[in-house]
Amino acid sequence: MPLLDTKGIRLFIKRDDEIHPKIAGNKWRKLKYNLAEAKARKLSTLVTFGGAFSNHIAATAAAGKAFGFQTIGIIRGEAVLPLNPTLQLAHDYGMQFHFVDRATYRTPDRLALAQSLYPQPFYFIPEGGTNHLAIKGCMEIVKETQHQLEEQPDYYALACGTGGTIAGVIEGLQGKAQVLGFSALKGDFLKAEVRTLLSQTYTNWTINTDYHFGGYAKFKPALIDFINDFKQTQGIPLEPIYTGKMLYGILDLVQHDYFPKGSRILAIHTGGLQGIRGFNQRFGDILI
Numbered sequence: 001m002p003l004l005d006t007k008g009i010r011l012f013i014k015r016d017d018e019i020h021p022k023i024a025g026n027k028w029r030k031l032k033y034n035l036a037e038a039k040a041r042k043l044s045t046l047v048t049f050g051g052a053f054s055n056h057i058a059a060t061a062a063a064g065k066a067f068g069f070q071t072i073g074i075i076r077g078e079a080v081l082p083l084n085p086t087l088q089l090a091h092d093y094g095m096q097f098h099f100v101d102r103a104t105y106r107t108p109d110r111l112a113l114a115q116s117l118y119p120q121p122f123y124f125i126p127e128g129g130t131n132h133l134a135i136k137g138c139m140e141i142v143k144e145t146q147h148q149l150e151e152q153p154d155y156y157a158l159a160c161g162t163g164g165t166i167a168g169v170i171e172g173l174q175g176k177a178q179v180l181g182f183s184a185l186k187g188d189f190l191k192a193e194v195r196t197l198l199s200q201t202y203t204n205w206t207i208n209t210d211y212h213f214g215g216y217a218k219f220k221p222a223l224i225d226f227i228n229d230f231k232q233t234q235g236i237p238l239e240p241i242y243t244g245k246m247l248y249g250i251l252d253l254v255q256h257d258y259f260p261k262g263s264r265i266l267a268i269h270t271g272g273l274q275g276i277r278g279f280n281q282r283f284g285d286i287l288i
């Protein structure tokens with residue numbers, strides 16, 4: 001890209017979106033050790049939480065189908081029929097749904113809510129898939145990158161929602177390189193959240209909150225134009241909730257000389273492309 005050439009920056013994109021057609025990106029990283037744990041504990045049902053367009057819900061349903069688990073999704077909000085493409089996909093993979101109103105969904109004791117809705121043995125996976133086994137899986141992004149690249153990145157960049165993926169990357173790096181998270185949500189709470197997920201204090205990371213475009217799942221025409229243009233010129237699909245905002249942010253920061261000349265940046269494509277169908281259905285085919 002001319003901007004990167006002009007500024008002397010090298011940008012690599014780690015295509016975790018291509019790990020698996022249905023369990024893509026950070027979802028596979030997060031589920032991998034959880035599925036192994038559920039098997040080890042001889043639990044054949046996975047219960048998890050998510051919004052109606054959740055990548056995590058779609059991936060958990062796909063993983064259940066692929067690895068022989070029954071899956072139960074506790075979904076925020078009322079059921080809307082016909083199901084949106086994300087829930088239809090999850091349903092096609094055999095996931096059963098419990099729709100709960102937003103106040104109930106906000107309970108601090110999700111496990112108790114799950115037990116009341118599904119009073120049989122199950123393996124519990126939190127919303128977004130984030131727990132210590134998910135972090136263990138996300139640490140492998142670093143190990144893999146270190147093998148894949150001859151020259152190591154100065155920066156690891158990625159989109160953040162619950163903070164589990166960035167926590168894994170920070171743990172994996174053990175203080176090496178800088179980690180730059182881009183919050184998909186409005187507000188400054190994510191840093192504190194990530195700190196609670198880390199096993200020790202690291203100082204080589206930060207979370208940028210300037211590119212949420214109004215908040216979670218909010219967008220502006222500039223973001224849509226950017227994503228469409230990126231796909232056409234670079235051949236890499238992005239989605240508007242996480243990866244599009246991250247890459248927009250990276251390139252804007254390059255433009256504003258945030259990164260020293262000569263920096264190597266690794267952007268992690270965390271997937272989420274299943275969401276494009278539902279997004280286009282809601283907003284009128286604005287993403288190509």
Ligand SMILES: Cc1ncc(COP(=O)(O)O)c(C=O)c1O
Pocket residue numbers: 025026055056128130159160161162163164165166242243270271272273
């Ligand atoms: C595509 C995609 N990228 C990034 C994230 C953020 O990951 P985390 O919740 O671990 O911060 C998510 C959702 O959780 C996601 O679906």
